[in-house]
Amino acid sequence: MSKYIHLSKEWPAFEWEDEKIILPLSAMRHKQGRLLGKLEGLGFRLREEATLETLTQDVIKSSEIEGEKLPADQVRSSIARRLGIEIAGEVVVSRNVEGIVEMMLDATQKYKEALTDDRLFGWHATLFPTGRSGMHKIRVGAWRDDANGPMQVVSGAMGKERVHYEAPEAARLDVEVDAFLRWFNATTPLDPVLKAAIAHLWFVTIHPFEDGNGRIARAIADMQLARADGSRQRFYSMSAQIQRERNIYYEVLEKTQKGNLDITRWLLWFFDCLDRAIALSEENLSGVIHKAKFWESHQSVALSERQRKMLNLFMDGFEGKLTSSKWAKITKCSPDTALRDIQDLMEKGILEKDDGGGRSTSYKLRS
Secondary structure, rough: OOOOHHHHHOOOOOOHHHHHHHHHHHHHHHHHHHHHHHHHOOHHHHHHHHHHHHHHHHHHHHHHHHHOOHHHHHHHHHHHHHHOOOOOOOOOOOOHHHHHHHHHHHHHHHOOOOOOHHHHHHHHHOOOOOEOOOEOOOOOOOOOOOOOOOEEEOOOOOOOOOEEEEEOOOOHHHHHHHHHHHHHHHHOOOOOOHHHHHHEEEHHHHOOOOHHHHHHHHHHHHHHHHHOOOOOOOOOOOHHHHHHHHHHOOOOOOHHHHOOOHHHHHHHHHHHHHHHHHHHHHHHHHHHHHHHHHHHHOOOOOOHHHHHHHHHHHHHHOOOOOHHHHHHHOOOOOOHHHHHHHHHHHHOOOEEEEEOOOOEEEEEOOO
8 A cells, every 4th residue: 555645556536435424424414404494594684694704713713723813803804894794893904814815705705616726826825925934935826846855744843753744746736736626627426515525635635835735625625515505605614613623633634645545534524524513503503693683683773883892792702701891901991981881881771780799790781
């Protein structure tokens, strides 16, 4: 057996055991259909809010998998502006965030368009607008070369590195990517979710860029999942679930890339992970609906930007109890201003004092 699957003579003729994947795939597809059906009955505004929340999580979590933490308010603001969704408050968005959002929206909103090498180069350029990955200058908008040796996925301290994976040599990339794109753009009898799982694995195994391969592979999978749903609206986040299962994700990926061309284990993990993403989305949907209905019922109420920001934070899962001191700290206002903001919301019937008592008065949304 070859050390890596891309060295096999049969590469990329992937194989899998149909009898093992058919039931998990069918069960997951049933949940997927049920979720989409539930959201179709909610009305445009609520679906819009659910899409904004899902895409925000997708962008944030896909970057977190690579160790990069993005400001949630910037990501949300950038997505909302590009989709024409009105949200409270203007936020200055960094060039880095704008680029990552641009790639994700191009993948999910233009899912019917063909995926080309030029489109991939564009995605890569938006991920690295300065031409650098951290402190290192990289080739942007072009396939990697082997000037610094073979492309390897490595962990461990210097001198004690462990090589998890070594990608195909750079001389093979034109042929490898061309084969992948022809397959991805072709009409095939494969279930579209099965195709998403294969596309993710195939692209990240080729590893054609110097950096950003994981994020682009997940964007390709999201593009194919949008094709599976037949919709630009996104209601579940595969990247958010992968981030929760990051260790097992890398473990399964490494074992698959070092195995033979039977990718059954990878497919089963992908379907199970997506199944859990859909289940979590169904749980979170109630929060999205509650938040959207709240703003719908209070759309005529005059509120300051500080008040809107704090109410959104509160409904997004504010940690601990809401007090005037926390209000002042988060909104960077004086304690007196914070207390006036809160009293104003109480007079408008939005907040009320918490029954819990304690040393500091806390507040909650009026039910």
